[in-house]
Amino acid sequence: MKYMYWVLISLLIFWETNALQDIYAFSVIWQYTTNILLVGYFAYLLNISIPYRKATQLLRLQ
Helix, strand or coil, X not given: CHHHHHHHHHHHHHHHHHHHHHHHCXXXXXXXXXXXXXXXHHXXXXXXXXXXXXXXXXXXXX
16 A cells, blocks of 8 residues: 555656646756655655665666
């Protein structure tokens, strides 16, 4: 169930930051950075482990 909450919160974050970017016209880089930080923060609050090492290894292989 916590994964479902995390997906819903993540979708809400993406939707809201997109709306704020349209209103205040701040940089897209700040929008994506904020999205990543907030999704990671809520994953931390919900005790969801994100395999950072595995993800970085996959990025290095490509």
